[in-house]
Structure formats: C-alpha cells, structure tokens
Amino acid sequence: MTQGVVQDKVSQALVGALRSAQQRGMLKLEQMPTINLEAPKRPEWGDVSCTVAMSLSASERRPPFEIAQIIVDHIEQRDALFSRAEIARPGFLNLTVKRELWMDVLREIEAQGERYGHSLVGRGRRVLVEYVSANPTGPLHVGHGRGAAVGQALVRLLRATGHDVVSEYYINDAGRQMKLLGLSVLARYREACGQPVSFPEDGYHGGYIRTVAEHVKAEQGVVLLSLPAADAEQRSRDFAYRELLALIRQDLETFGIAFESWFSEASLLSSGAVEQVLSELRARDLLFDQEGAQWFRSSAFGDEKDRVVRKQEGDYTYLASDIAYHRDKLRRGFDLLVDVWGADHHGYIPRMQAVVQAYGYPKERLRVVLVQMVNLLRGGQKVEMSKRSGEFITLREVMDEVGADAAKFFFLMRDSSTHLDFDLELAKQQSQENPVYYVQYVHARIASLRRVAASRGIACPLPSQADLNVLEDPDELALIRKLSAFPVVLQASAVELEPHRMAYYLRELAGMVHPFYNKHRILPPAPDSEAVTAASTEQVAPSARTAEAMTPGLTGARLALMWAVQQVVRNGLNVLGVSAPEQM
Secondary structure, eight states: OOOOHHHHHHHHHHHHHHHHHHHTTSOOOSSOOOOOEEOOSSGGGOSEEEOHHHHHHHHHTSOHHHHHHHHHHTOTTHHHHEEEEEEETTTEEEEEEOHHHHHHHHHHHHHHGGGTTOOOTTTTOEEEEEOOOOOTTSOOBHHHHHHHHHHHHHHHHHHHTTOEEEEEEEEOOSSHHHHHHHHHHHHHHHHHTTOOOOOOTTOOOSHHHHHHHHHHHHHHTTGGGGSOHHHHHHHHHHHHHHHHHHHHHHHHHHTTOOOSEEEEHHHHHHTTHHHHHHHHHHHTTOEEEETTEEEEOGGGGTOSSOEEEEOTTSOBOHHHHHHHHHHHHHHTTOSEEEEEEEGGGGGGHHHHHHHHHHTTOOGGGEEEEEEOOEEEEETTEEOOOBTTTTBOOBHHHHHHHHOHHHHHHHHHSSOTTSOEEEEHHHHHOOSTTSHHHHHHHHHHHHHHHHHHHHHTTOOOOOGGGSOGGGOOSHHHHHHHHHHHTHHHHHHHHHHTTOTHHHHHHHHHHHHHHHHHHHHSOSSOOOOTTSOOOHHHHHHHOOTTSOOOOOOHHHHHHHHHHHHHHHHHHHHHHHHTTOOOOSOO
16 A cells, blocks of 8 residues: 555554564564554644554454554664654554654655656556446436546546556447437427427427437438438437537537547447347356246346346347446456446446356456435525426536536545535635635645746745755644645545545645645745735735744745645646646
C-alpha cells in the first residue's frame, strides 16, 4: 500500500524493529504482520498511530503493551526518526516524526510532479470500465451525468495506480425500447405531416421526439407515409438512433469524456453470440426448459432463483444479451470488469456474478459500482424530473448553467451509492459554500500569489531550492502532513472504487489552505511607494494576518510550500477529470 514518503519510512522502521526482535528471540512472528498507519484521533498524540502490537497479541500470547514496548526498543535510529515514541494502552504505538523528515514530502512532490501520488499497485492488471451506457432513446439526464463523472474518475484513478484500463460504452440498441423509439418518432412524424395519430401508450413523450421527427420529415419528406408500417417504423427508428446517439456523444465530449470502445448490443444478436452462449450453458447443464421458456440456472451460483433468458414467445430477455456481453468481456482477457450501474439495478448484481462464475471465474472478477439518484434543486427547491413524460433536466442544460467542472465535482463529492442533492444555484456561487469553487480557488489563488511575487521581483523557489528548515509553525506542518496523505487517498480511492474519497480530501485540504493564507503572511508587505492593484491587494494585504516578521528565507519556504499545495490540488482535480484554473 502506497503511504507517502514519511509513512513509508515509519513502516520500514517498524518492520525492521519486528525483524530485529524476532532475530533476538523476543518475538516469534510466525508471519510478518501488515503495518497499517493511521492519524491519531488527537494531534497531541503524535503524527502516526499503529495497532500492530494488538494484532500480534493473540499469536504471541503476550499483552499488546509488552509487544509495543519491544517494538519501540528495537527501532533502529529511533532518535533520528522520531522526536517522541509513546505507547498508549492497551498497545497503541503513537509516534511523532522529526520535523526535518516532513520536509522530504515537499521535495518528493517536486521530484514526482504530476505523478505525485501515482503508484504501480495495479501493474499488469487489465481492467474494463463500462459506464453511462444509456439507452439511445433520448438525451442524457443528470442521473447519467453522475454515472459519467463516476466512471471517468474510476478510469483515471485506476490508471494512476498502474492499471491498464479500457473505458467502454454499451449501446442498448436492441429490444423493446428501440421499437418504442421508432413508434414514437413515427407518430410525431405523421402528426407533423398533418395526419391524425394514435400515440403509443408506452412511447417517449419528450419534446426531443418532435425535434427528431421534424428532422426525419426534412430529410425524407412525406415518403414514409406511403411505406408499409413496419418499414416506416424501421426508418424512423434508425434515423432517431443515429441522431440521438450522436447527441449523446456530443454531450459526453462537452463533459470531457471520451470512450475507447463503443459496444453494440445489436451486434451480439446479429453475430449469433447470444445463441452461442446459451448453447454453451445448455451443454454444461446450466440452461433448462420450463413452461415453454429457457432458464439460466443462476441459483447454482448464489442467486436467489433461476432466471429466464428466453421467453415463451421466443424473445430474448435483457439477461441473455448481458450474458453474451460479459462473456465477450471475459474473452477479451480483462482481469477485472467494473460496471457502473444505476442503483435500481442492485438486484441484478447476483445474477451477473452468477454468469461470471458459470464461466469459471470468481465472482470478484466483476465489481459493480452503484450510482444513486440525483435530486436536482434550485435554491433549495426540488426540480421534478420524469423522462417518460418528457419533463426532465438534461445533462446539457446543467452543463450550460453551471459548467462541466462544477457538475462533475458535485456528482463526485458524495459516495455514489447515496442520494445526492445538487443545487444549481449553489454550484454557480463564487463562495466557500460552493465546494468546487472552494477547491479550484486554492489553485488559482496560489497562481495569483506567484504572479504577484514575480511582478515584485521576489523569487519563487521550488522545495529543493528553499530553506525548508524555517517552516516551524504548527499550521505549516499540518499542511505538509495533509499533503503526505495524498498518495494514500489516491490509492484507496482506486482500490475501493470510491472517487468521492478524493473529492472529500480536496475539500479538507482547501479547508486548511484558505485559513492558513488568511492567517499567515506569505509575501512581505509591499513598499508604500508601490501601486497595489486589486488583484495584488487580495494577495498581500496584511489586515487579516498576524504581524509576522518576514525574512527572505521564510518567504521562499512558504512560496515553496504553496507550490507543493498547488501541485497536489492539480493532481487531485486531474484524477477527477476537473480542471485546475490559473485564474478565477
């Protein structure tokens, strides 16, 4: 587990102490334990806490306090690493790291730059992330937008941890919903041609259907009126499919999302892939006939009951196509399949895990990330949405109003499995109440700070060029400790498939940076003779700061610290697919 430069040194020291104690017969250590480091609940307890002594108590048959004391006694170069090493009952190891070591965090950020926080934990693992996959029967709505933001963030996080990732959109271009699309467009087309129509009961009613029908009429004229009903429906369906899929692609592009692969459900049917996989399952006695239908024996793999794959009428169910699709994914050699689904598909997970197991893979080969509904608000008032009635807010409308960055960050700032309240008015505010503005402003503020410094001829050193030993204030050390946690958060976000962890981290970091900026001077006061612009006033005005004595060394060190903060914020926003502006 990637932990950061300081945490890695602490882990190595503890592992070394355990091995030394084992060699000297103080500990048996049948198996080397995992060293997990955490931040103590109270800062006065130290920088890092470890519970390894308690985890060893049973196997060593000794009190954890005793084991902790043995570990502390066997840490090599303890005085060089720690200013304090204490044991709290029943056996917590609370360690305070020497201040000089924390400065290595800033140097590490400089050395790695855009790759700070990245790791190779997933090296050699091929992952397919399938997300959005909205039916091409209408524009993307805000729920699709949340799934798109989550899926893209997962792709970026997995790549940042060394995985070989392919992103894929599964086009649901077969089945009943496509037939209803064709019937709906054809009805509006006939209506536009002045004919009385009976609109399909379960059809799509949105205004976009009228728009598509008008485009059909503009291209085809009245030709469809003279065609047999089935042919007219087919033409209407094909035209609507092309136009709506193009619209989805455009919206995703505006949202900053591009897929490496677009996979058609219809291709599974036309190629015979669905029939083939059902034959394979039958040959293995995993498909049986009952009551005129064909059933997949999914209960053999933990599903609560068996599932129909072909109805009595001869039509395939959605599950039949999904079996063929996931069989195709597995055949492509991916080590992990990640599906991002709407939360209403929760009950579908066991049957798809059954499919994976039916083909000889562990169910863990498939991981499903559920995305809950978005409650769209405007000034605290709920905006009602209904796709079937056509009264819904599209992702495009949200992007046009608040911007793609704000939309993404709002979608990502909560666990995707929980409901999200998205207030459009809040997302437009330029205030600390707006989470995305609050985080992006850190990056822009530091960029402005460096521009002001340059305009005044003040050097802006990188960490390797500054005397970091002058960074002694507790607020400075707290910021550095937070920066050191970034690799841990990035890897946990990727491994757990939870991008909201990164969004939460960035909000916490911003919540430390802005108060630090308002409390402490970074640049010395401008000379009285210097004309101060509105922009520079924000950067150097001392009214909200303590009367700190600034030296060139302290100025340079704090500028280097701010540079490192800016780099981490940029790296964090990048893995979420959100921009890091230089000006706001």
